[in-house]
Amino acid sequence: MNTLIFNVNDLALLLLIAQSGLLTLILLLVREKAGTGNGLLAGLLMAFALQALDTLMYWSLPLKSAVASAGVWPFWLFKWVPFVQGPLLYAYVRTRIAGDSLSWRRDSKHFIPVLLYPLLVAVIFWQLRGGNLEQGIYAYGAWFASEVFILMLWGYKVSALAYGARCIWYLRRHAKHLEQAYSNPALAEPTWLYMVVGGFVGLWAWHFMGGLAELLALQQLSHVMGVLVNYFSFAFITSLVFYSLLKSQVVAPPLAAPEASIQRPNxxxxxxxxxxxxxxxxxxxxxxxxxxxxxxxxxxxxxxxxxxxxxxxxxxxxxxxxxxxxxxxxxxxxxxxxxxxxxxxxxxxxxxxxxxxxxxxxxxxxxxxxxxxxxxxxx
The missing domain is CATH 1.10.10.60 (Homeodomain-like)
Incomplete structure (x- = not known):
């Protein structure tokens, strides 16, 4: 007997996971000089792959049934992943522009939500005690009985959009610096990075609008937007890899910042x-x-x-x-x-x-x- 395991909507998620995993491996195996940001890009790709896997585990009924046999905890295994996407994108853009690699001492603050995730889950589990936790496996709305869970979902969206805005600001500041060294800055401006950041912001803006639709009880619209975001995510990953690998040479070398004090010319x-x-x-x-x-x-x-x-x-x-x-x-x-x-x-x-x-x-x-x-x- 032929049994359909994955439907057409699951296919986008499966392709996203496979492509992200393969390209992450390629990025990690390619030996390049420091400052390329390959490790950060690989981390961002894997973050999207894990987010897609989390979505697939919940919404693919055959896979959900198999996972649910282990209890409710697997469905909370990867829900911290959206919190790292914004910081990884920002670190990647910063590295590509200025060669400024990730520093735990300086950048650890960006990952505080991930460190607090176990505490958030503990509070959510406590709020959903009495059956709502297990019921939420097959009735997603049951988890909305936890205010912390709702805040966490909105935290994903706000955090990602905030980091996206930060990346746009960083790129615009870099464009100003290019004017100090190029008569035609457009030739050196990292247009492909603008597209990467723009795609990321557009994707999370769609998530944000989907959340608003759910908040306004527009369930059908929210469902359609939730399905479409899987395809948008796949398109985003494809464009991310294309521009990162094929257009990486357009990024200008780091430019020295203008001097703080200027002496009167003689x-x-x-x-x-x-x-x-x-x-x-x-x-x-x-x-x-x-x-x-x-x-x-x-x-x-x-x-x-x-x-x-x-x-x-x-x-x-x-x-x-x-x-x-x-x-x-x-x-x-x-x-x-x-x-x-x-x-x-x-x-x-x-x-x-x-x-x-x-x-x-x-x-x-x-x-x-x-x-x-x-x-x-x-x-």
Missing amino acids: LSDQNAAKALQVLLQEQSLYLNPELTVEDLARAARIPERQVSHLINTCLGKNFFEFVNEARVEMAKRLLVEGDWSIQRVLEESGFNSKATFNRIFKRYVTQTPSDYRRQNKAP
């Missing part, structure tokens, strides 16, 4: 800064869309750190502004003096895309390139 520094401006113009260095502060330092034959110091302190701007102001001035001249297309103008000015050109040009001129040409070109 006459020598001011002259050196003006010389950098002349060099940028005479050699048309700004025409390189991928120009970096390292390239400018090499052309000027002075240390990279000194170049950053001169631009920041003597000219009062960052490298991004320093180069793009020159590009905009060239674009203004070409728009007025010639009949080239906008695409040709942006290419001859050192920009690499029309969207970037329009955004930067309007930032400095407060007009679009087309409007500027229309108002300033001689009849």
